[in-house]
Amino acid sequence: MLESFFEYEFLQNTFYTGLLIGLIAPLLGTFIVVRRLSLIADALSHVTLAGIAFGLLIEKKFAIGITPFYTGMAFSVIGSVFVEQLRRVYKAYQELAIPIILSGGVGLSVIFISLANGFNTDLYNYLFGSVSAVSRSDLWMIIAISIIVLTTLFLFYKELFMLSFDEEHAVVSGIHAKRIHFIFIVLTALVIAASIRIVGVLLVSALMTLPVAAAIRIAKGFKQTILFSIIFGETSVIIGLISGYYFEIPPGGTIVVTSIIILLLSISIKKIWFILSRKKAIQ
Amino acid sequence: MTQKIVSMKQVNYAYENKHALKNINFEVPKGSFMGLVGPNGGGKTTLIKLILGILKSHQGSIDLFGTPIDKFKDWNKIGFVSQKANSFNRGFPATVNEVVSMGLTAKVGYFKLFTKEHKQKIAHAVEQVGMSEYLHENIGDLSGGQQQRIFIARSLVSDPELLILDEPTVGVDTENVQKFYDLLHSLNEKKNITLLLITHDTGTMTHHATDIVCLNKTLHFHGNPLEFSNLSEKDLSQFYGHPLNVVTHNH
């Protein structure tokens, strides 16, 4: 692996991208999970799929060189704006935004795919991820997205944290909830677009939520949850990429299975620890 | 003349199809400990949501610290513990320290980090409510009464001059309710924080409050605890719309 890593640029691109999304996806994912928005990531990834299908269609029919990565990103961001609008319209049924956006995304994807008379392996790669799909220019874009996400989260950390915990209290204290929601959902869209090349449309939300699900079991406090999520996310990405490369399996599958193993470990560790400390407390 | 922290004149408020508050004239003098009682659905929460600016477009005038509410900017002079505070997501991974820090978020402002002084303030607020040893515990691992104290600490950390509490003792056991009132009492006496408290335990509250207000769409009574306890059963049941022997003086 190490040899081919230095030999092939595409492996380097993939590996660096993996490290970046292993950081930003669980980081943003922590906010997504505690705000009970896990499924919104899924909805947005399907809108991204529609964008990708649109990009592939244009590429095929008109030979225009905007890569599907960018059309996917554009659709994802536009979709995120719709999600916010829908959540505002259906205040009491905010989760309704999810099936609306999700089915809209799938519906558009089907239309674009059939207009192009079906696609080849490209689409398969987008669905399940690939170790060879990241180009140098994609990597630069993903670096840019990571910098944007990290800076914004750093700048708005305390406000986002407060909004996630208790929105009413945040609003009463004078936090601009609407604007911050908006920034947050756009960041989510960007992270999804950035992650899709490697984990694929169908599994991108797993990378944002499974590491957090594991972290939440054993962490004390929010910052520690973020830290553990990132450690678990990076571990899953690294193990998943290497094994995916060796066994020639799309990395989406191996990354997600690795995070599920981590999740099961953290649940069992917590259980054992709980039983032991209870024994101690009873004495 | 004592300063009026809150002053409402001829206030009316209606939800889509419900006239919730009618002709409210109401003042909270500085330094008072005001108890707001009334039947469920009487409009208590609505009243304080108006004061807090959560609900807008009322009729009549509301002044806060002498400023009309639409021009009022010093929101961190007002602390608020919501009725929903004890129904938050219990699985939320936040330590006591992190929860209380939220009380400073707005005051510190955008793009700024908490400084050492802020952190001391947080620790001090937690100490004030007697929860120092839990500073680094997850909020979800505490009991209902302890959580309630943490939410008070969160509202105290920005040094408010007015503290509004909406049914803070729901779900708190009797012994802790007593401790809780002692805490409020000392905040009012020693730190001169004006209190506006919505509650159902009229019994305990009358020992601590300086003013009592009864609200059922309109204001039915405004006086001191002595006058309140002298109200006849008949007055009270008329006001509540049903006999009230369950609620009064049950300590």
Ligand SMILES: Nc1ncnc2c1ncn2[C@@H]1O[C@H](COP(=O)(O)OP(=O)(O)O)[C@@H](O)[C@H]1O
């Ligand atoms: N968001 C709302 N929309 C419509 N009606 C409401 C809303 N909130 C409260 N109400 C109605 O307004 C009245 C006063 O409610 P509220 O202020 O919550 O009473 P309290 O806090 O005294 O129990 C009730 O009849 C209630 O049904």
Ligand SMILES: [Mg+2]
């Ligand atoms: Mg109420």
